[in-house]
Amino acid sequence: MERLFQIAIDGPAAAGKSTVAKIAAKKLGFIYIDTGAMYRSLTYKALKTGTDLLSGEALKALLDETEISLCHREDGQRVLVDGEDVTEQIRYPDVSSQVSLVSSYKEVRREMVRRQRILAGKRNVVMDGRDIGTHVLPNAQVKIFLKASVNERASRRFREEEQKGRHPSLESLKRAIALRDQKDTERKVSPLVKADDAVELDTTSLTVDGVVERILSIVKERRSR
Numbered sequence: 316m317e318r319l320f321q322i323a324i325d326g327p328a329a330a331g332k333s334t335v336a337k338i339a340a341k342k343l344g345f346i347y348i349d350t351g352a353m354y355r356s357l358t359y360k361a362l363k364t365g366t367d368l369l370s371g372e373a374l375k376a377l378l379d380e381t382e383i384s385l386c387h388r389e390d391g392q393r394v395l396v397d398g399e400d401v402t403e404q405i406r407y408p409d410v411s412s413q414v415s416l417v418s419s420y421k422e423v424r425r426e427m428v429r430r431q432r433i434l435a436g437k438r439n440v441v442m443d444g445r446d447i448g449t450h451v452l453p454n455a456q457v458k459i460f461l462k463a464s465v466n467e468r469a470s471r472r473f474r475e476e477e478q479k480g481r482h483p484s485l486e487s488l489k490r491a492i493a494l495r496d497q498k499d500t501e502r503k504v505s506p507l508v509k510a511d512d513a514v515e516l517d518t519t520s521l522t523v524d525g526v527v528e529r530i531l532s533i534v535k536e537r538r539s540r
């Protein structure tokens with residue numbers, strides 16, 4: 316049986332991972348798995364149930380009784396927590412500001428990684444996150460590390476928020492992104508770090524199409540080996 320093809324896309328918050336991962340997956344006929352959405356889902360449920368965010372054990376116990384589904388529909392990916400559609404809610408600022416804490420516990424990460432590997436074992440995938448190339452899928456045939464300046468990432472988030480009718484200040488977005496970078500890179504368990512064998516792409520001055528093109532050409536080259 317032919318080995319499944321895995322593409323790992325890692326990088327800091329708002330570097331454009333999910334945008335390019337979704338397009339690349341569609342063009343290749345692969346499924347897209349947004350692992351950040353899984354950590355966000357747990358954070359959402361923890362906030363809703365009043366679970367102690369300072370206890371990794373309590374969060375792991377909550378995760379054990381939580382079903383997180385990533386559904387692929389024509390109109391995009393929907394995220395369900397115990398059957399409830401939380402696609403929009405998991406992007407709210409209260410979730411965004413706590414998700415780095417929730418994702419820092421080893422018990423939580425172990426279970427998330429177990430679930431992510433099961434998902435990746437079924438079909439060819441494009442998976443994005445922080446530790447995909449280094450930890451979740453260390454044998455992925457293609458590993459990409461996307462980065463962009465904090466200013467550029469905050470501006471992109473700003474435009475996305477405006478399109479949704481929200482008007483945060485650019486400065487507050489910059490601060491939130493820089494803080495999340497710091498927490499994600501400094502945590503003890505599986506911190507955000509580029510895998511040695513990942514291709515680094517700085518997207519600051521690249522268009523979305525430009526980034527997708529680069530990824531697809533790397534995939535083509537690896538598939539022909």
Ligand code: DC
Pocket residue numbers: 328329350351352354355414415418443444445446447495499
């Ligand atoms: O990609 P995102 O911004 O939706 O991710 C939300 C948070 O989840 C991010 O700040 C860190 C965490 N995360 C992680 O620790 N490991 C992953 N594979 C994906 C996300």
